Amino acid sequence: MWLFLSVSLGAVAGAWARYGMTMLIQTVAGHRFPWATLVINVLGSFLMGFLFFETLERVVVSPELRAGLLTGGLGAFTTFSTFTMESLLLAEDGRLAAALAYVTLSVVIGFSAAFAGAYLSRKL
Numbered sequence: 001m002w003l004f005l006s007v008s009l010g011a012v013a014g015a016w017a018r019y020g021m022t023m024l025i026q027t028v029a030g031h032r033f034p035w036a037t038l039v040i041n042v043l044g045s046f047l048m049g050f051l052f053f054e055t056l057e058r059v060v061v062s063p064e065l066r067a068g069l070l071t072g073g074l075g076a077f078t079t080f081s082t083f084t085m086e087s088l089l090l091a092e093d094g095r096l097a098a099a100l101a102y103v104t105l106s107v108v109i110g111f112s113a114a115f116a117g118a119y120l121s122r123k124l
Contacts, residue, residue, distance in 0.1 A: 006064040010072020018077045033098065034086040037079045038106055044078035045110040049117025058121065 018040055025036035048070065055066045083106055090099035 002064045003067055006068030007072035007075075010068035010070075010074075011076040012072075014073040014076030017073075018079060034083075034090075034102060037082050037086055038102065038109075040077065040079050041083055041106055042109050042113045044074050046113035046117040048074050048078075049114035049119075050121045051117070053118050053121040054124075058124070 021040055022036040025039055029035040051069055051074070055061050055069070061069075083102075087099050087103050090096075090102060
């Protein structure tokens, strides 16, 4: 029961963080390119890579806290379903190059961020 509660609380915090960051980035960068989703996915990938190994190999936390942070918090913070829809909309709008750039940047930089987070966690 506590595990489900911690995931739920983490999800609320993650969704709020995602919404706030989206509003901030769109205010600064505009709406023409989905910068907010890209930044959120990259940051989420880094945090997942870092916190997954940090809480597995270095810092002892309860299973509830770990699930709340990783599954709830980062699960609600990252936006893969939004990413796929934005990619589709760019392509359907005739902006195939932008769609391909967005998909490539998200995957390559997101993977690199997860790798960097894991690396940093293991080297601290």
